[in-house]
Amino acid sequence: MLDFTPLHHGFDLEMDTDLSNVDLCVERIRLFLEERGEQGHLFAVTLLAREALNNAMIHGNGLDPAKRVSFRFTATDGGYDLEVEDQGPGFDWQGHMQVSSGVDDIRGRGHEIYRNYARAVSYNDRGNALRLEYRGE
Numbered sequence: 001m002l003d004f005t006p007l008h009h010g011f012d013l014e015m016d017t018d019l020s021n022v023d024l025c026v027e028r029i030r031l032f033l034e035e036r037g038e039q040g041h042l043f044a045v046t047l048l049a050r051e052a053l054n055n056a057m058i059h060g061n062g063l064d065p066a067k068r069v070s071f072r073f074t075a076t077d078g079g080y081d082l083e084v085e086d087q088g089p090g091f092d093w094q095g096h097m098q099v100s101s102g103v104d105d106i107r108g109r110g111h112e113i114y115r116n117y118a119r120a121v122s123y124n125d126r127g128n129a130l131r132l133e134y135r136g137e
Contacts, residue, residue, distance in 0.1 A: 010074035017061040017069060022053045025071055041136055044117045045080055048132050051113050052084040060086030060128055079135035090127030
């Protein structure tokens, strides 16, 4: 299940924890950017969205199909904000913010991706809601 709600400068998605919904979300982002002639931001924005959504579903919700993920995508002055919230217990995000990954690592690259493509990264206290500010820099 994927519920789409258009907003004035973006959209909200409520989705079941199903990895196929990540692709559907990315498709909504692509359409949104194309409508505004902003395709040049597609790679970075969808990379951020995929990483955040996969983390929410896999690590946050433990791939539990009974749990949901919320996603909000909004256009701002000079960029886009992405907000993802899962129904998991959260995690100690402070201990992961500066962790670097190795070339062969298949896990633990999320914060490195966020640092490379987002101007700002913030979590709620619990660690189950993430906000990424992309400004195309």
